């Protein structure tokens with residue numbers, strides 16, 4: 001199988017991390033371990049969903065982004081922004097004002113990503129008709145594509161080979177500027193992202209070339225800049241762009257069921273990474289059938305719940321629905337006047353991605369015989385481990401510890417219950433057991449320390 005390099009947007013700051021295991025316990029792919037009191041990520045398992053970032057009580061997990069000033073490396077600077085950015089702001093601010101401030105901040109063009117979805121609304125049913133695989137799984141959410149690659153490889157062929165709206169919008173805008181005579185090297189297209197998975201996907205694309213997008217700016221960063229500018233009255237400047245109106249369907253595309261509703265036949269829309277895992281497990285086991293199209297998004301409430309959003313996800317959903325309703329009477333007009341249709345033929349030729357390939361078909365080893373042997377060893381080890389899944393060993397559960405032991409990344413004595421058992425049977429000294437705990441949870445972890453969250457002792461005890 002062809003080796004792929006997976007870029008990851010999340011990094012753990014080892015200085016700040018204190019090994020509390022919160023991130024490890026929420027990671028859907030069991031990608032996190034704790035050793036010597038610090039968390040680290042098994043990169044081959046990480047899908048950049050951002051659940052760990054939300055769970056960290058001390059902000060030790062950070063998301064990289066391109067330096068904002070890198071936009072000025074280009075003469076023509078395009079901000080591609082998702083409709084959830086406008087949904088971050090109270091309804092008194094209009095989408096055109098937000099676009100205007102993006103220009104004030106230094107972009108020369110601003111374009112809403114969801115313009116690309118009106119094009120997809122026509123293309124998805126056609127794709128479904130020609131696809132050999134059922135159900136067709138949406139390619140919208142990059143965290144879900146990675147999840148399928150890592151955990152559900154047999155479903156990889158079901159992933160729709162059509163680009164998501166952001167890439168359709170980028171293809172369109174670059175073509176638009178090229179056709180106006182602007183040179184490719186002078187055009188910088190920057191995506192304002194609500195999630196980490198999109199950063200990772202843009203830096204190491206799956207099944208496609210992202211050469212159309214030059215950089216990524218995190219939404220929380222730009223939100224603060226825009227909000228400050230709006231408060232200082234920077235709106236309504238002469239640079240206010242003549243923004244094409246998004247159609248109501250496009251405004252709602254990144255919300256749950258925004259895409260599935262336009263597919264053919266029976267469709268299901270799922271949000272939340274754990275819901276997605278449950279569903280995909282049942283689909284893989286063929287417990288679910290007769291579905292034509294599945295929209296799956298890793299975040300609760302889809303992009304409205306992206307980890308880089310600043311505002312409450314439910315309010316964001318409400319605002320986008322209000323915005324869509326405001327344009328409802330002009331719905332057809334807005335769809336028809338969408339500028340992406342000026343380049344429809346070009347987009348049809350450039351809207352496909354290659355097949356999504358599994359990261360590995362085998363969980364424990366690339367070699368089938370060795371993988372089977374390792375699985376057998378894991379099952380044997382599970383006969384000894386207590387099955388309590390406490391996480392004190394630095395792995396998220398007993399099964400993960402057993403797999404780590406088989407892969408020579410951990411020892412049976414990492415389990416605190418096994419340590420007690422070994423001590424009782426004279427196979428481990430108290431000193432060694434204590435050191436083993438420190439090796440996992442960090443030195444002096446079991447000594448009194450009132451700096452821990454929730455700890456306080458005013459007595460001299």
Ligand code: SF4
Pocket residue numbers: 010026027028029030031032041045046047048049050051052053
């Ligand atoms: S981003 Fe998601 S998959 Fe990656 S380590 Fe964090 S919780 Fe796990």
Ligand code: SF4
Pocket residue numbers: 012016017018019020021022023024034038039055056057058059060061
């Ligand atoms: S949640 Fe806890 S273990 Fe994970 S990075 Fe934050 S401090 Fe470290």
